[in-house]
Amino acid sequence: MHTPRVAFLRSVVRLEELPDYPFPEVAFAGRSNVGKSSLLNALVLQRRLARTSATPGQTRSINLYPVNGEWVLVDLPGYGYARVARQQREEFRRLVMGYLLERKQLALACVLVDARRDPTNDDLALLEELELHHRRFAVILTKADTIAPVALQERLDQIRGLVEQCTACMDVLATSARTKLGRTHLWALIRNALDCYRTQQSASA
Ligand SMILES: Nc1nc2c(ncn2[C@@H]2O[C@H](COP(=O)(O)OP(=O)(O)OP(=O)(O)O)[C@@H](O)[C@H]2O)c(=O)[nH]1
Numbered sequence: 001m002h003t004p005r006v007a008f009l010r011s012v013v014r015l016e017e018l019p020d021y022p023f024p025e026v027a028f029a030g031r032s033n034v035g036k037s038s039l040l041n042a043l044v045l046q047r048r049l050a051r052t053s054a055t056p057g058q059t060r061s062i063n064l065y066p067v068n069g070e071w072v073l074v075d076l077p078g079y080g081y082a083r084v085a086r087q088q089r090e091e092f093r094r095l096v097m098g099y100l101l102e103r104k105q106l107a108l109a110c111v112l113v114d115a116r117r118d119p120t121n122d123d124l125a126l127l128e129e130l131e132l133h134h135r136r137f138a139v140i141l142t143k144a145d146t147i148a149p150v151a152l153q154e155r156l157d158q159i160r161g162l163v164e165q166c167t168a169c170m171d172v173l174a175t176s177a178r179t180k181l182g183r184t185h186l187w188a189l190i191r192n193a194l195d196c197y198r199t200q201q202s203a204s205a
């Protein structure tokens with residue numbers, strides 16, 4: 001696979017600041033520190049495109065990264081980080097939910113869940129909202145390198161059971177930014193979602 005051409009476009013803190021362009025977007029959402037920025041970097045084979053940190057709450061704005069001049073990767077602020085002031089947490093939540101439920105360019109919401117842990121109530125609430133609003137999504141387990149294959153399979157089975165009835169769920173897969181496990185699978189999923197989005201757009205045009 002060729003190394004994708006990717007750049008940083010802009011960082012926004014309010015939904016009104018999002019550009020109104022014809023490009024489909026693929027967003028990474030999930031609990032703070034789950035590995036969104038790391039997986040984004042691994043996907044496009046760049047080390048420091050999106051800032052990562054061992055301290056939760058690193059990404060505080062919506063960051064847009066155009067890929068191959070065709071579509072845009074979106075890194076979202078994390079939710080559920082207790083040490084961020086309550087008012088700011090609420091602002092992040094409104095920004096992230098507003099983006100995920102209303103953004104018309106959104107082709108796929110990747111909901112990242114730490115492979116080592118049970119999904120949190122915030123994760124479950126997000127999956128439910130996406131399903132209710134018919135927003136196409138996938139559940140992506142992160143940090144798969146940190147657990148044994150058996151435990152990883154158990155987690156995959158658990159999540160697959162959880163979303164079994166969800167018509168908006170495209171896939172559940174395991175990834176690692178460290179070992180690049182699941183990278184090819186994630187690319188295939190994104191291509192598929194972009195195709196679905198384009199087909200839908202041309203049908204409604
Ligand atoms: N072992 C392992 N660690 C990872 C992996 N992905 C991310 N991490 C670590 O997890 C921590 C958080 O990663 P980030 O990518 O900054 O997480 P984030 O979800 O963007 O966090 P916020 O921007 O704060 O919401 C960092 O210390 C990363 O090195 C992985 O696949 N394997």
Ligand SMILES: [Mg+2]
Nearest residue numbers: 036037058059
């Ligand atoms: Mg981040």
